[in-house]
Amino acid sequence: xxxxxxxxxxxxxxxxxxxxxxxxxxxxxxxxxxxxxxxxxxxxxxxxxxxxxxxxxxxxxxxxxxxxxxxxxxxxxxxxxxxxxxxxxxxxxxxxxxxxxxxxxxxxxxxxxxxxxxxxxxxxxxxxxxxxxxxxxxxxxxxxxxxxxxxxxxxxxxxxxxxxxxxxxxxxxxxxxxxxxxxxxxxxxxxxxxxxxxxxxxxxxxxxxxxxxxxxxxxxxxxxxxxxxxxxxxxxxxxxxxxxxxxxxxxxxxxxxxxxxxxxxxxxxxxxxxxxxxxxxxxxxxxxxxxxxxxxxxxxxxxxxxxxxxxxxxxxxxxxxxxxx
Numbered sequence: 001x002x003x004x005x006x007x008x009x010x011x012x013x014x015x016x017x018x019x020x021x022x023x024x025x026x027x028x029x030x031x032x033x034x035x036x037x038x039x040x041x042x043x044x045x046x047x048x049x050x051x052x053x054x055x056x057x058x059x060x061x062x063x064x065x066x067x068x069x070x071x072x073x074x075x076x077x078x079x080x081x082x083x084x085x086x087x088x089x090x091x092x093x094x095x096x097x098x099x100x101x102x103x104x105x106x107x108x109x110x111x112x113x114x115x116x117x118x119x120x121x122x123x124x125x126x127x128x129x130x131x132x133x134x135x136x137x138x139x140x141x142x143x144x145x146x147x148x149x150x151x152x153x154x155x156x157x158x159x160x161x162x163x164x165x166x167x168x169x170x171x172x173x174x175x176x177x178x179x180x181x182x183x184x185x186x187x188x189x190x191x192x193x194x195x196x197x198x199x200x201x202x203x204x205x206x207x208x209x210x211x212x213x214x215x216x217x218x219x220x221x222x223x224x225x226x227x228x229x230x231x232x233x234x235x236x237x238x239x240x241x242x243x244x245x246x247x248x249x250x251x252x253x254x255x256x257x258x259x260x261x262x263x264x265x266x267x268x269x270x271x272x273x274x275x276x277x278x279x280x281x282x283x284x285x286x287x288x289x290x291x292x293x294x295x296x297x298x299x300x301x302x303x304x305x306x307x308x309x310x311x312x313x314x315x316x317x318x319x320x321x322x323x324x325x
Contacts, residue, residue, distance in 0.1 A: 008072030011036045011156050011188035012057060015302050016066035019052050026052040027212040031302040034190060034205060036071065039182060041199035041206050042192040045287055049212040050192040054158045058086035071155060082112060085154035089161040091145040095134030099127055099144055103151065110152045118151030121177065139170030143177065150181045157182070159191035163198060175202055200279045208283055215286045218297025220279065226263055226295060229277040234258035242270040249292040250285040261285040263295065
């Protein structure tokens with residue numbers, strides 16, 4: 001779908017996407033949309049397929065099956081190379097280069113280079129332009145790497161664990177920088193992260209994966225609103241009937257208390273306490289229960305044979321096979 005000015009509504013659109021490494025399927029039957037302008041968190045356990053998905057979007061890894069479009073164009077279209085920037089987890093930089101030389105490299109390699117934006121990011125961290133990259137701290141190197149990424153003026157910025165090795169203060173600083181620059185340039189950001197607190201505070205969209213399959217996708221607020229955390233006293237085995245009539249993502253019993261994460265289909269009957277769960281509670285529930293039916297909001301779904309349940313739908317749900325992350 002395109003807007004009135006011809007631009008695609010979707011920064012990323014995957015249909016039946018799959019990737020197989022010899023006998024191991026890293027990604028399978030993956031269909032999802034990420035709207036342009038979103039800041040999207042890509043979350044899941046180790047081995048879930050997050051880095052493979054980012055690699056395919058960055059044109060580093062070739063899909064085995066399905067299709068992947070970036071702003072409406074096939075991912076392998078050479079014309080789209082300038083629209084995407086990818087920052088790997090290890091933030092590869094030349095340690096012997098100075099900060100100034102690193103920015104000059106970016107200017108020479110990128111035709112749409114924005115020197116003002118790159119220098120703004122560096123100077124806001126009070127980094128000396130003459131300092132060698134190898135002498136910088138982890139937070140300072142992350143700032144230089146982001147200066148390179150935003151200096152390219154990408155429409156889509158792909159980040160693989162951008163704050164994994166940073167201390168809390170540096171992570172907070174870099175996170176604020178990332179959001180400010182993305183808003184300034186109108187950049188769509190897709191970042192993988194194990195830090196659920198970062199995802200909760202920074203991201204307005206979410207794609208959760210496990211075993212190479214999509215488990216949750218869509219606007220964060222809509223996904224949270226579609227779930228309830230139910231607690232109460234339960235003296236018999238199994239999930240009680242008044243809870244089982246809803247979609248049960250996960251249930252646990254501790255002593256006499258049952259706790260269940262559900263997608264309610266109407267009011268929860270009986271003497272149960274219901275609250276809206278936190279993002280961490282929702283994500284952990286799906287990660288611990290790979291057989292739970294996936295959930296995609298209307299904006300995240302891709303029309304066609306790979307559709308899965310939409311948030312708020314009361315129709316037939318499609319269950320995933322149980323997979324090992």
